[in-house]
Structure formats: structure tokens, C-alpha cells
Amino acid sequence: MSAENSLVLVAEAAKIVGVSPRSIRRYAKAGKLPGMLVSAETWVFQRADVAAFAAMPRRGPGYPKGRPRKPKNKPAGNSEGVSC
DSSP states (O other), X not given: OOSTTOEEEHHHHHXXXXXXXHHHHHHHHHTSSOOEEOSSSOEEEEHHHHHHHHHSOSSSTTSOXXXXXXXXXXXXXXXXXXXX
């Protein structure tokens, strides 16, 4: 088996791509990163697939956008900060 076709686990894939292991699992579950689930929580990936995925832009259509954020509460009253 050549180095390009070797298998990597989630932790190593996360280091190659530069994201968290949780993100790697999320990409795999969503079908964005080709991989194989070999047990209840163990994913394996071909190194070449991980390298190709790492070269793709991570922002844009088709990628998870992260956790939704709550809007910031603005203080009531005058928005310019000038008192009357």
C-alpha cells in the first residue's frame, strides 16, 4: 500500500485539514469527506481523499457554517450615546 493510499483516523485527518476531530466527523457524516465508518464511532479515510479535501476551500456552499449565534442585545434608548 503506497503512502497516498494509506488509511488515516479522525485525529490525523483533523491535523491534515486543520480542523477539529468533531468537524471531520461532521464532514464525513454529511458526505463531504469520503470515509468509512468501521465501528460505532470510528471513521477511517484514505490519505489522498483527506489531502484533496484539505486543498478545497472550507467556506462556501455545501459546508457546515458552524453554530448559530444569538443576536447581540443592544441597550435600550438613544443609539448614539448622547444624553439629553
